[in-house]
Amino acid sequence: MNVFLIILGVLALIVILSSFVTVQQGNVAVTTIFGKYNRMLFPGLNWKIPLIEKVFKKISIQNRSVELEFQAITVDQANVYFKAMLLYSVWNQEEETLKNVAFKFMDERSFMQALVRTIEGSIRGFVATKRQAEVLGLRKDITEHVKEQIDKTLEEWGFHLLDLQMNDITFDEVIMKSMAQVVASNNLKAAAENEGQALLITKTKAAEADGNAIKIAAEAERQAAQLRGMGVALFREEVAKGMTTAAKEMQQANLDTSVILFSMWTEAIKNFAENSKGNVIFLDGSSEGMDQTMKQMMAMNKLMQTKMEK
Known part of the structure; x- marks a missing residue:
């Protein structure tokens, strides 16, 4: 009898303890009864119906990030390798949104696989229309194109895209x-x-x-x-x-003024002799030459006198 009571007490204790659920801050728990959605449990200590109500999934409402790597091919058949960082979170804390997040995918692995394939398909579709030489210059355009498409898809799944960054774009070694x-x-x-x-x-x-x-x-x-x-x-x-x-x-x-001209003539000859630097000057020293020179100077003298008288 005592053993039965002990066993019964232990079972009762287990049932009582299992009826309490602790939900960590930044998370929301989704419960089901016999496999059907029942309600949401919010951060703190929560009570649930023992043995009947179960915690189906705990959903993080914090921002989440994931690094992605994938490949695309350009229109001129060049392989392009992308490394991206995706930042997302639950759209809001409304019941319908949380139910969508909890039951849309079987598990987290299936969700991530769908997310990666969706982004990869969007980038491949865009890159397939571009040439290899254009891709590096279209980093911003590729990001905006993917954001526009992936944000709509994530909203259908109950999530919201916060940011998407193309961290690295590379090609095959030969192309590089x-x-x-x-x-x-x-x-x-x-x-x-x-x-x-x-x-x-x-x-x-x-x-x-x-x-x-x-x-x-x-x-x-x-x-x-x-x-x-x-x-x-x-x-x-x-x-x-x-x-x-x-x-x-x-x-x-x-006095005869022609003496002035004769004096100037002799001074000129003297100056030639003193300042000569190798040049040769020939002067007629004969009596006829002197006579002709004197006549010329007298003619010049008369010309000067005529100008003076005028």
């Missing part, structure tokens, strides 16, 4: 090497073009500098020639004034 070669050749081409542009600019600047130097030198030469001309003109003017004054003084002293 060829792409690297293309990038390297483009960089070399750009470097050569930049070097050519730099050389062209250097030569252009040098030509401009030479042109400016020539202009400056020409302007300086022009100004120097102008100053030399002014100097010669002033020199001649002063010489003419001096000769006029000397001629007037000699006339007042009743």
Whole structure:
């Protein structure tokens, strides 16, 4: 009798203990009675009907993430490998949504398989219309395309897409090497073009500098020639004034003014001899030559006197 009571007490204790269920924070439990949905149990200590009511599934209402890897083929038959990160959560905590999450799939493995295949199919359908060279530049477009399609599907399953990121897009090793070669050749081409542009600019600047130097030198030469001309003109003017004054003084002293021309002629010969640097000047030293020279100087003297009288 005592043994029976002990056994009965143990069974009663087991039944009492099994009638309490603890649900962790961030989770919701779904219960069934004889295989049919009954109710939801929320975080904390919950009571259920012993032996009849069972916890069918505990659903996490927290954000969940999963990393995905899959392959697609472009229109030009290039294999593309994707690595993505998917962030999702239960749509809301309403009873119908939670029931959909609990009973839509047999287990978590079936759900993940369906999720991966759906995303993979969406990406494959998009990539199949693009060329290999376009795929890397369409990362954002691929992500937006998948988000638009997968979000609708997840809502039907009771989930909500929070974020989708394409972390890595790669190709076969041969294609990766060829792409690297293309990038390297483009960089070399750009470097050569930049070097050519730099050389062209250097030569252009040098030509401009030479042109400016020539202009400056020409302007300086022009100004120097102008100053030399002014100097010669002033020199001649002063010489003419001096000769006029000397001629007037000699006339007042009743002297022949041709002596001035003869003096200038002899001074010129002296200057040639003193300042000569190798040049040869031939002068007629004969009596006929001297006579002709004196006649020329007298003619010049008369011309000067005529100008003075005027």
